[in-house]
Amino acid sequence: MSLLDIKDYRLDIDTFDGPVHVLKGINLSINRGDTLGIVGESGSGKTVLVRSVLGIGPRNARVIEGGISFDGQNITNLSEKEWAKIRGIRISMIFQDPMTYLNPLFSIGRQISDVIAAHEKAAGHGVSPKAARRTRTEELLDQVGLPNPAMLFSQYPHQLSGGMRQRVLIAMALAGKPDILIADEPTTALDVTVQAQVLDLINSLVEKLNLTVIMISHDIGAIATVARRCAVMYKGEIVEQGLTRDILSNPQHDYTKRLLSAVPDIDAAPERVAARPAASEPAKSRFLLEAVDLKKVYRSQSGEDFTAVNSLSLSVRTGEIFGVVGESGSGKSTLARMLLRLIDPTSGDVIFDGQNISGLSEKALRAMRRHMQFVFQNPHSALNGRHTIGDAIGEPLRLQTKMGRREIEARIEALLDIVQLPRLFKYRYPHELSGGQKQRVCIARAIALNPRLLVLDEPTSALDISVQAQVLEFLQQLRAEMNLTYVFISHNLAVIRQICDRTIVMKHGEIVEQGETEQIFLHPRENYTRTLIESGRKTSQAADL
Amino acid sequence: MLTFAFRKVLTLVGTMIGIAALTFVITNVAPGDPARLVAGPNATEDMVATIRTEYGLDKSLAEQFVVYMGDLAHGDLGTSIITTRPVLEEVLRYAPATLELVFVAMGLGIVIGVPLGMLSAVYKDGPLDQVTRIFSISGVALPAFWFGILLQLLFSVDLGWLPVSGRLPLVTRPPEALTGLLLVDSLLAGQFSTFWVSFQHIILPAIVLSFPCLASILRVNRAEMIEVLQSDYIVAARAHGISSFRIVALYALKNALLPTLAMIGLRFGWMLGSTVLVETVFDWPGIGLYAVSSALSSDFKPVVGVTLMIGFFFIVANTLVDLAYAWIDPRLRKA
Amino acid sequence: MTATSMPPMNSSNDTEAARPLSFRERHASEIRQWRLYAHMFRKSFSSMLGLSLVVVFLLLAAFGPWIVPFPEAASGAINMSSKLLPPNGTYWFGTDEMGADIFSRVIIGARTSLWIGVVITGIAALIGVPLGILAGYRGGWVRAVIMRVTELFLAVPGLALALAIVAALGPGITNCVLALSIVWWPGYVRLVEAKTLSIKEELFIESARSIGARTPWILWHHILPNCLSPIIVKMSMDMGMAILSAASLGFIGLGAQPPSPEWGAMISVARTYMPDWWWYSLFPGAAIFLTVLGFNLLGDGLRDILDPRSRDR
Amino acid sequence: FERTDKGNVIVFGGRQAIPVLDPHIRYDWSTRMMQQAVYDALVKYEGDPADIKPWLAESWETSADGKTWTFHLVKNAKFHNGDPVNAEAIRYSFERGLKLNKGVAWMLKDFLAPEGISVVDDYTVKFDLKAPYTPFLSFLPWWYIVNPAQVKANEVDGDYGQKWLTDHEAGSGPFKLGRWEPNVLYEAEAVSDYWKGWPQGDANRPAGVIYKIIREPAAQKAALQRGEADIVEGLTPDDYVQIKRVPGIAIEDHKGMTTFGIKFNTQQGPTADINLRKAIAYAMDYDALIQVYNGAATLETSPIPDAMKGHIDVPGIPRKDLAKAKEYLAKSAYPNGGITLPYVHVAGLEEARRIGLVLLDSLKPLNINVEIKPEQWPNMVANGSKVETSPAMTSVYTTPVSTDPDAVAYQYHKNSWGQYFAMMFYDSPKVTEMIDKARSSSNWDERAKLYADIQTQIVADQPEVFGMLQNRRWARRDYLQGFQFSPVRFTGEVDLYPLWVKAE
Numbered sequence A: 001m002s003l004l005d006i007k008d009y010r011l012d013i014d015t016f017d018g019p020v021h022v023l024k025g026i027n028l029s030i031n032r033g034d035t036l037g038i039v040g041e042s043g044s045g046k047t048v049l050v051r052s053v054l055g056i057g058p059r060n061a062r063v064i065e066g067g068i069s070f071d072g073q074n075i076t077n078l079s080e081k082e083w084a085k086i087r088g089i090r091i092s093m094i095f096q097d098p099m100t101y102l103n104p105l106f107s108i109g110r111q112i113s114d115v116i117a118a119h120e121k122a123a124g125h126g127v128s129p130k131a132a133r134r135t136r137t138e139e140l141l142d143q144v145g146l147p148n149p150a151m152l153f154s155q156y157p158h159q160l161s162g163g164m165r166q167r168v169l170i171a172m173a174l175a176g177k178p179d180i181l182i183a184d185e186p187t188t189a190l191d192v193t194v195q196a197q198v199l200d201l202i203n204s205l206v207e208k209l210n211l212t213v214i215m216i217s218h219d220i221g222a223i224a225t226v227a228r229r230c231a232v233m234y235k236g237e238i239v240e241q242g243l244t245r246d247i248l249s250n251p252q253h254d255y256t257k258r259l260l261s262a263v264p265d266i267d268a269a270p271e272r273v274a275a276r277p278a279a280s281e282p283a284k285s286r287f288l289l290e291a292v293d294l295k296k297v298y299r300s301q302s303g304e305d306f307t308a309v310n311s312l313s314l315s316v317r318t319g320e321i322f323g324v325v326g327e328s329g330s331g332k333s334t335l336a337r338m339l340l341r342l343i344d345p346t347s348g349d350v351i352f353d354g355q356n357i358s359g360l361s362e363k364a365l366r367a368m369r370r371h372m373q374f375v376f377q378n379p380h381s382a383l384n385g386r387h388t389i390g391d392a393i394g395e396p397l398r399l400q401t402k403m404g405r406r407e408i409e410a411r412i413e414a415l416l417d418i419v420q421l422p423r424l425f426k427y428r429y430p431h432e433l434s435g436g437q438k439q440r441v442c443i444a445r446a447i448a449l450n451p452r453l454l455v456l457d458e459p460t461s462a463l464d465i466s467v468q469a470q471v472l473e474f475l476q477q478l479r480a481e482m483n484l485t486y487v488f489i490s491h492n493l494a495v496i497r498q499i500c501d502r503t504i505v506m507k508h509g510e511i512v513e514q515g516e517t518e519q520i521f522l523h524p525r526e527n528y529t530r531t532l533i534e535s536g537r538k539t540s541q542a543a544d545l
Numbered sequence B: 001m002l003t004f005a006f007r008k009v010l011t012l013v014g015t016m017i018g019i020a021a022l023t024f025v026i027t028n029v030a031p032g033d034p035a036r037l038v039a040g041p042n043a044t045e046d047m048v049a050t051i052r053t054e055y056g057l058d059k060s061l062a063e064q065f066v067v068y069m070g071d072l073a074h075g076d077l078g079t080s081i082i083t084t085r086p087v088l089e090e091v092l093r094y095a096p097a098t099l100e101l102v103f104v105a106m107g108l109g110i111v112i113g114v115p116l117g118m119l120s121a122v123y124k125d126g127p128l129d130q131v132t133r134i135f136s137i138s139g140v141a142l143p144a145f146w147f148g149i150l151l152q153l154l155f156s157v158d159l160g161w162l163p164v165s166g167r168l169p170l171v172t173r174p175p176e177a178l179t180g181l182l183l184v185d186s187l188l189a190g191q192f193s194t195f196w197v198s199f200q201h202i203i204l205p206a207i208v209l210s211f212p213c214l215a216s217i218l219r220v221n222r223a224e225m226i227e228v229l230q231s232d233y234i235v236a237a238r239a240h241g242i243s244s245f246r247i248v249a250l251y252a253l254k255n256a257l258l259p260t261l262a263m264i265g266l267r268f269g270w271m272l273g274s275t276v277l278v279e280t281v282f283d284w285p286g287i288g289l290y291a292v293s294s295a296l297s298s299d300f301k302p303v304v305g306v307t308l309m310i311g312f313f314f315i316v317a318n319t320l321v322d323l324a325y326a327w328i329d330p331r332l333r334k335a
Numbered sequence C: 001m002t003a004t005s006m007p008p009m010n011s012s013n014d015t016e017a018a019r020p021l022s023f024r025e026r027h028a029s030e031i032r033q034w035r036l037y038a039h040m041f042r043k044s045f046s047s048m049l050g051l052s053l054v055v056v057f058l059l060l061a062a063f064g065p066w067i068v069p070f071p072e073a074a075s076g077a078i079n080m081s082s083k084l085l086p087p088n089g090t091y092w093f094g095t096d097e098m099g100a101d102i103f104s105r106v107i108i109g110a111r112t113s114l115w116i117g118v119v120i121t122g123i124a125a126l127i128g129v130p131l132g133i134l135a136g137y138r139g140g141w142v143r144a145v146i147m148r149v150t151e152l153f154l155a156v157p158g159l160a161l162a163l164a165i166v167a168a169l170g171p172g173i174t175n176c177v178l179a180l181s182i183v184w185w186p187g188y189v190r191l192v193e194a195k196t197l198s199i200k201e202e203l204f205i206e207s208a209r210s211i212g213a214r215t216p217w218i219l220w221h222h223i224l225p226n227c228l229s230p231i232i233v234k235m236s237m238d239m240g241m242a243i244l245s246a247a248s249l250g251f252i253g254l255g256a257q258p259p260s261p262e263w264g265a266m267i268s269v270a271r272t273y274m275p276d277w278w279w280y281s282l283f284p285g286a287a288i289f290l291t292v293l294g295f296n297l298l299g300d301g302l303r304d305i306l307d308p309r310s311r312d313r
Numbered sequence D: 001f002e003r004t005d006k007g008n009v010i011v012f013g014g015r016q017a018i019p020v021l022d023p024h025i026r027y028d029w030s031t032r033m034m035q036q037a038v039y040d041a042l043v044k045y046e047g048d049p050a051d052i053k054p055w056l057a058e059s060w061e062t063s064a065d066g067k068t069w070t071f072h073l074v075k076n077a078k079f080h081n082g083d084p085v086n087a088e089a090i091r092y093s094f095e096r097g098l099k100l101n102k103g104v105a106w107m108l109k110d111f112l113a114p115e116g117i118s119v120v121d122d123y124t125v126k127f128d129l130k131a132p133y134t135p136f137l138s139f140l141p142w143w144y145i146v147n148p149a150q151v152k153a154n155e156v157d158g159d160y161g162q163k164w165l166t167d168h169e170a171g172s173g174p175f176k177l178g179r180w181e182p183n184v185l186y187e188a189e190a191v192s193d194y195w196k197g198w199p200q201g202d203a204n205r206p207a208g209v210i211y212k213i214i215r216e217p218a219a220q221k222a223a224l225q226r227g228e229a230d231i232v233e234g235l236t237p238d239d240y241v242q243i244k245r246v247p248g249i250a251i252e253d254h255k256g257m258t259t260f261g262i263k264f265n266t267q268q269g270p271t272a273d274i275n276l277r278k279a280i281a282y283a284m285d286y287d288a289l290i291q292v293y294n295g296a297a298t299l300e301t302s303p304i305p306d307a308m309k310g311h312i313d314v315p316g317i318p319r320k321d322l323a324k325a326k327e328y329l330a331k332s333a334y335p336n337g338g339i340t341l342p343y344v345h346v347a348g349l350e351e352a353r354r355i356g357l358v359l360l361d362s363l364k365p366l367n368i369n370v371e372i373k374p375e376q377w378p379n380m381v382a383n384g385s386k387v388e389t390s391p392a393m394t395s396v397y398t399t400p401v402s403t404d405p406d407a408v409a410y411q412y413h414k415n416s417w418g419q420y421f422a423m424m425f426y427d428s429p430k431v432t433e434m435i436d437k438a439r440s441s442s443n444w445d446e447r448a449k450l451y452a453d454i455q456t457q458i459v460a461d462q463p464e465v466f467g468m469l470q471n472r473r474w475a476r477r478d479y480l481q482g483f484q485f486s487p488v489r490f491t492g493e494v495d496l497y498p499l500w501v502k503a504e
Ligand SMILES: Nc1ncnc2c1ncn2[C@@H]1O[C@H](COP(=O)(O)OP(=O)(O)OP(=O)(O)O)[C@@H](O)[C@H]1O
Pocket: A013, A014, A015, A020, A022, A040, A041, A042, A043, A044, A045, A046, A047, A048, A049, A058, A059, A060, C004, C313
């Protein structure tokens, strides 16, 4: 008999607009020692499903049909008391965001030993003394590969890095020696390099402790690294399950196929939509945008100076896609902001279309803005939640042109057409749109004034992989239509390779390598570039298995 | 730590100077002539002038201000023209009564407000929550002066259980004033009967004073508890099998306590202000009553003095809250 | 049917393009939003109670003089022969020491109170909100100066300060309202400043700047609308508290003055008639209580639906 | 009352604090009540009508020119610390009062210089006045005698012991100070061997009196009903009616000398017009004035109160007569009304406020609107000290400090301008002249005639609406005995000396 059995599980969540059918007949069984990966679109019900297994699903959820049984016991509708015997002891869970899943006011040691105490109490054989629990806690911390557990014991979450916190969470989940470990996107919030380490840790724990693991991830690569078996969820259903290897190499369901094809391949040479030569415009200079010796120094509250961007020079040709890559914190966003003078550089100049914009007055600068626009990393927060989509797209028109109301309305509809959104959307509010749709709105807003330059700061990193592919494709199309020049920032090398003509690689605010994109990918000169490509390749290859 | 203390003292001094300037200017634009009040009904013009000179009221406002600020620098709050005594002396005489009242009321507010807020958060939208919501908002909405009178009528006049007003029965000699707080002094002196009667006297005013504050503590605590209970680390704690009671009463409460503490700090000042009403109704001989009677006779130095005193207590209370914050929240502790 | 079903991304739009949209269609989002508010509001008994109390209060303020039996009672008419009568068929709430009908005075008093509440919160918001936005958005010394002054005012409890001000200016409703407005605005500065500080960091502000918006535009179109819901909540609560504070000053004898039918002033007189003429202070007191309760419950209910923090869908 | 091991302590519940006890600095009713308890004066007012009784002075005589007064002191009077009350103490006390130039000084300072007081022998003291001043004696009950030795011992920077006497006493009265808790209670402890003895007998004599501050009338009433207070003042007129019916409670209800008038500004504004003043006086609903007090008041028939010597009922003093009022209004500058006049009263004075309402109601038929404006006492007095700032109508209660008619008449003298009771800025050279004449005359018949003319003339000029004389009322427990009323005392003020508790 399998350890965990989910049969015909249907679950509704009651909302104001009526019940939402979140899970529609889930069938899933997991044997002892299994490692199961769950992939699926955002919002497809992965989190709700695994939380139901622990009885911590959403408050207004209703089980319509079916049930979950664990180790022969039906756990669909347990009382809090009965759950206490299961949660954390038989089944435990690690979470997506290590920043918010630790209580900031209690020390690491206190939190873990509390869990130990709770388990001992639930198991019925008295709580062991403090010292014993401390020893056990330190053991656990050691087990998850944290250095110096004794010191860590009395530290607080805010003193730890993201990777360390995730390890603490794992240690906490292991405290009760559970049968099943559920991991809900355990690595999404972490840096690429740390991601790999945490995945390795989970792998090694599975072997060492003979754990049964359920892991959710967006990241096909991560699933491929950890999970032997895999289930694909789409709109509340499991559309496909089986051995991971089989599914990746031979996807059956449409969605799975789409998903896999959307994963950008770092090793694939791109087939680019050729930029239309900018011959029609008598360019004053061959370069649309130049930066000379840019430097940005932030002063922290404690008075220390921090150089985010250091003597950086670059030049962007009219009509090209100019890529910027670099690890997190390397100064990409800072650079982008300086290029548009959203922040003032500490020193250096930016020359746009032959004109130095560093010294421009506020007024002249505002006028200049219609030619250069910005698309932000996170479409959710780049739109004002209180404005309709129409307002958002029309705002630049209202600010920069003297168009009448009707003209603006017409232009908004035209723009919605351009970004391929229904015209009806102009009456909607951002929260009613999906991430990809919102990003299109942002793009529509950015191109409303027919700019010549678009700076895109990681425009797809907040989006699902499948959506990401669509947006990228659309951007390329748009450039061709509107004769745009892009500065494209990303930390995803596969994406860069797919669309950029020339690329610079940044580290600690400086350029370490620059040149034709293909050149860099095929023959990286610097070690740093090589590591970046390698760690990118790791996930991408796993998916390719 | 030292710089923290230094900064606090600096803001304290700055604020005190600000308050002094503010209230001094506000109160002295008045057209009133307290000297006449003091001189008495039939006093002749030269008698009034004598008094004006004596209290420096014949000087221009700017001069008076300079003199006042100069005196303030020496810890001199001026002289009450009505009682002819130094304001500082009087404020210090009346302050303990007010503080005692505020402490008891605040204690009541915390002891009832925090657990009740916690419970209504746990049973959110349940009947208990609805009841405490209406109960607590009623507390804010009750006019203290009206409510006080109603309580007096019910418990003192009708039922005769509690005394109408004052701090002590007439014949009871107050214990030796060590802290000025009768409840504490009587215990220190071992006079349990005095403790008991002074406790009886403080019940009604403390209830009236604590009601609005209890309500806001309850509301804040409830709101914060709800938010904390939805937070990820509570979900995690549940997932790790920690008992619900422990989660609510220890984990969540500690997190929710921070904003509650801030509210308590704010409310402390508010309460000191409200004593103006409550002390009037209950004849509680504290600084609120002193301020009202002084204001009503256009004797403004005491009003300024009381305002300063309240500002002082308020800032001290908030400094304590800051310290408590740092004590509870490790993120605020400096390495 | 499933609620969150969106048209697929590439849905064609040519079918709808031509037809002019009906009002319902154009405002589908707003309508849903308002229905959601109404739904959440209706669910809570206390919010509905608050709303009804406020509505009753507003109706009384609007039509009071026309529905009461003795409208002249509010302008100081006296009738010594019928003084201090207990509640009865003619005088529902009894009569006061001058023989005026307390019912009429209490009902007409709603107007005075409404006026007090609106003026105080209005002035306070008019002073506080711009200062708060300015402080939060500009930062630097502007913020330092504004916030220092605000903290100064906050360090002195409002009632004590208002007491000093009215005592200096002389009793009377205008002075009382003036004094309370002077002490009331700092709360708004604090609220709005904190809110502005967090909104300022939002990406959409930078986005607005990137398309060339000026500071006033940003303040008006982006920051202010996002501060609005806490402001509305606070104003709703403050309506009640302002009425209460004005009544408190009236009680001390520094607020509204007779024959103005202000509730606090009525209690101030009436308290000397306790307990034998209980109705005299009971009804104005109850009126204050119910009104303040109404505004507070309403504000609390509004906070539940407007403040996403305390909302759980 | 409270039982203590020394005997019963009577509790007096009052609303007003006693900030400064010094007898030469302040006097208002609560202060004077306590001053009267701990200090003695040369003479004392007692009885109704008030009579001047010998006290520290057992006899006195006046010189023929009326300028020299000689007082012979009792020999057995002694201060609380045992010092004898001698002529030097008298001289020092008067000198102190005059030199400090506060409180009571105004009564004598125009006629008496400190040098004019001389010690004849240990028990004889002589006053040489600058001019004959018949009312001289009538002020002496309010000049209390302090012990020079004690005061001098506590002098700081030549302040005549002001600071110390604020909350200490140096007197010879029937009580000495006990507990002194400002704003809470003030206790007077009986002096067991008071030099003048106790009228109620030593057995009945209370151990002391506590003056307890109870600000809220409701609380006062409650305290009285619960027996926590034995006598209270300041209840509302309706309360007195109500509480009279409670068993065990008695009401003291006596005709007083406090006049109430609505003073017009006769020099400026609409009320400078005598016809308008007359119109208002005839429109006033006088019956309602009495009703405000539930009948416990009598209408004034003259500016001078009934209990005062020289009072006459002035014929034709206005009573409500709308026809006449309209007639006068027609003659005035505002034949159709249409004006708004302010009516200022002391903030917190309940009856004055209610009379404002009566006035408002009374003037409606004349189409005159009244704006009722409460003012803090100091502001009201300050505004009333100048013609320009004095409001059209101000409600003023005045209690004459002595029984001599001059105390009231002088309010209408031009020299009184600037005082609150002269807010009407009454300017009648004829009246002024008569007053001057009357005060220096020592022939009573001549004076009586002058005062009659003065009263008639003032009524004719209508500088104010002559209101009513309110009764003085206290509510007390019926076991409280010995209450003695004297109209010359202030409203609320009680002579504590003869009180005692008749225990069952
Ligand atoms: N408390 C709730 N109330 C209403 N709807 C909810 C609630 N929680 C989740 N849902 C809905 O249930 C669906 C599934 O959500 P779930 O969080 O399981 O998705 P997911 O697959 O984990 O997505 P992601 O990859 O973004 O984490 C979504 O449509 C979501 O909107």
